[in-house]
Amino acid sequence: MALNEALSARNRNSADEFYTQLADIEDELRHYRAHFQGKVILCNCDDPFESNFFKYFAMNFHHLGLKKLISTSYAGSPITGKQLSLFDVEGLRTTRPVRGVYKVEITEVPDLNADGAIDLLDVEHLLRYDSNVVIPLQDDGDFRSPECVALLSEADIVVTNPPWSLIRSFIPLLLDHGKQFLVLGDQNFVTYREIFREIQNNKLWFGYNNGGTKWFRVPNDYEIKTETRKKIVDGVKYFSMGRACWFTNLDHSKRHEPLTLYKRYSPEEYPTYTNYPAIEVSKVSEIPMNYDKEMGVPVTFLDKYSPDQFEIIGQSIELAEPMSRYAAKEDYASASGRIVGGTGKFFVPIGDGKHRGVYQRVVIKHVRGGEA
CATH class of the missing domain: 3.40.50 (Rossmann fold)
Incomplete structure (x- = not known):
């Protein structure tokens, strides 16, 4: 050869x-x-x-x-x-x-x-x-x-x-x-x-x-x-x-089909990340229709993404700030509960000063805001 x-x-x-x-x-x-x-x-x-x-x-x-x-x-x-x-x-x-x-x-x-x-x-x-x-x-x-x-x-x-x-x-x-x-x-x-x-x-x-x-x-x-x-x-x-x-x-044609939304935002259901100013949306189907700021969604969202409906801001691996700025290492864990390094991922507060890491997220926002 x-x-x-x-x-x-x-x-x-x-x-x-x-x-x-x-x-x-x-x-x-x-x-x-x-x-x-x-x-x-x-x-x-x-x-x-x-x-x-x-x-x-x-x-x-x-x-x-x-x-x-x-x-x-x-x-x-x-x-x-x-x-x-x-x-x-x-x-x-x-x-x-x-x-x-x-x-x-x-x-x-x-x-x-x-x-x-x-x-x-x-x-x-x-x-x-x-x-x-x-x-x-x-x-x-x-x-x-x-x-x-x-x-x-x-x-x-x-x-x-x-x-x-x-x-x-x-x-x-x-x-x-x-x-x-x-x-x-x-x-x-x-x-x-x-x-x-x-x-x-x-x-x-x-x-x-x-x-x-x-x-x-x-x-x-x-x-x-x-x-x-x-x-x-x-x-x-x-x-x-x-x-x-x-x-x-x-x-x-699929790229221009809007995602049907039915949920409305509430701070109790959609917590704000500890280390980035966006809310956590754990399921693509539950993206709130009336929230016009940044949201973190699962990577599977990209299969439903329409540029006519949403703007992509970035991804958690690039946007997340180090958790060491917000909590002691023993107070944050991965999505599986294992203690991990606090960089490159988003964390949500879970009470008692603790924080839980979530899986990779894409950060998006509505193109024209949401409903009042």
């Missing part, structure tokens, strides 16, 4: 190797069809022969009115060539040995079997026999490589499931190049400063279908310690996740 390929493989966490099911892709992407018309789509973290993102766009190429579809593989992918032998691909037949690092560029998907519809058989035929479609990459296929960044510059929209361990460099790269995108990730990404800052500035937001249990295909040697989170179907191993969310800067 070449040095840059070894580095690429090492930089990817083995836990990154999970692959999105076509049904989940279809369920999300149907909300963005108008965005794809006449656009160049890049799947820059997807083996073209295995990725369901590539399959979705290839099968729907004409239906979506795409201008071009580009997909790249990377060195060290554990699934490269599993579904379609790379030695049978016209554009790779002169490349020995097959490195599994290539790009696919499609500008048309003809109905080669003349059955009146574009399906996977047409896509497979195109990949096998058109030498202009599949082209070996000179580099390692890493999305940060000059070769892949050049493809990024050509693209209009990036759609993929990127390596989650590299999300801190992936999202900023897309934004720095002014690209639109729809990517799958972990809900906890919102706690990263690099990601939260973009959400706060309305340059990034949640997609349409977030949370719930999603099953991902994983390599057979992928370690899954919890039995209930794995299954094998037709010899293929799957792993379930409950925090998978879509992140995008493509507008969609």
Whole structure:
């Protein structure tokens, strides 16, 4: 393996190797069809022969009115060539040995079997026999490589499931190049400063279908310690996740749906934090409709966030003042009751000079105040 390929493989966490099911892709992407018309789509973290993102766009190429579809593989992918032998691909037949690092560029998907519809058989035929479609990459296929960044510059929209361990460099790269995108990730990404800052500035937001249990295909040697989170179907191993969310800067209808509010503020029900001038709201559904100052809400609020209704002020990890300024160390504890350091989180008074820490909070306020 070449040095840059070894580095690429090492930089990817083995836990990154999970692959999105076509049904989940279809369920999300149907909300963005108008965005794809006449656009160049890049799947820059997807083996073209295995990725369901590539399959979705290839099968729907004409239906979506795409201008071009580009997909790249990377060195060290554990699934490269599993579904379609790379030695049978016209554009790779002169490349020995097959490195599994290539790009696919499609500008048309003809109905080669003349059955009146574009399906996977047409896509497979195109990949096998058109030498202009599949082209070996000179580099390692890493999305940060000059070769892949050049493809990024050509693209209009990036759609993929990127390596989650590299999300801190992936999202900023897309934004720095002014690209639109729809990517799958972990809900906890919102706690990263690099990601939260973009959400706060309305340059990034949640997609349409977030949370719930999603099953991902994983390599057979992928370690899954919890039995209930794995299954094998037709010899293929799957792993379930409950925090998978879509992140995008493509507008969609859900983003403008106001959150229905029914509660009214009272100081007894909504205590003010000890170490920051905002009130604690422990459930998103209980945001008071008549409170026009700052409120701390659970991170799950971001899935319901509408910029037409709320303004994001910041997050507790950045806004909370040290508790040492307000109480002795033995007088404050974490949400679980354990004594912890008093920085980076909000605390609420619980009587007798004691204070209880709460979990990560997003600080918000109503855009136009509340009801009198």
